Amino acid sequence: MTRVNVVTGGASGIGKATAEMLRERGETVYTADIHNADIVADLTTTEGREFYAAEVARLTGGKLDAVYAIAGLATPVPATVGVNYFGMIASVESVRDLLLQSDSPRVVITSSVASYMGHDDALLDAILSGDEDKALAMAAELAADPARANAIYGTSKHAVTRWIRANAVKPEWAGAGIAINGVGPGVIRTPMTEDMLADPDMLKYLESTIPSPFNGPAAEPEWIASALVFLGSPENMFITGQVLFADGGAEAGIRPELV
């Protein structure tokens, strides 16, 4: 039986590359995105999340093998917290019952190298408390302060990694045979980083500050898709609760003492 997958953020970049790779494997894919997708839904809103869940149930007929939660923003605005963390959780939790019907159910989520590059403690506490309104209000405060606004993205991704590790081992996930893993991309050539990588000074800065001994400072989205697809496939027999950094060695270079 062909595997059935849902890919959020499937209209662009890493999500699009992942959807294409899964289709090349002969698998069925339903994309979800705010535009150009099988399921057009805004994952920052309650209505969008409910529509997404209903459409996944309808399109899949009630059985899902893997969900790839890739939709995200990197801009210093509250919606980044809304989609990267709360939208990600909604897109995963709302399809858990469908995953239970699979022989090899998998959840794969995009975190980021930004997850360990500094975060705002108060915003992190608000996010991890699960109070979305409070977290969005705190993100709005940060967004209004140019000195602190950039912490929004890293904090949202730090929270994503914390969610993966805290939840993967729980009875409702590991106990039900559902693996949950993340991939932490470095700098990837997608619309998200287009402006940054078009700036020669920024490229030089990245080359001098990111210790990437392998394939330069920026990657193609397909290189990340292959890591995501492995973690979301039945070939992943025993890995759960992990975030695999797909960053050309940047993470190992930056924090070699971490074991």
Ligand code: NAD
């Ligand atoms: P991208 O901008 O090409 O794709 C992101 C997709 O998410 C877009 O299609 C967008 O429409 C969708 N999206 C955004 N807000 C949404 C919402 N509210 N509801 C539904 N869909 C929404 O970016 P990408 O580089 O492919 O990023 C994919 C994921 O990888 C993101 O979570 C991003 O944070 C993460 N990531 C990217 C990089 C990078 O360098 N590009 C690095 C680390 C992590």
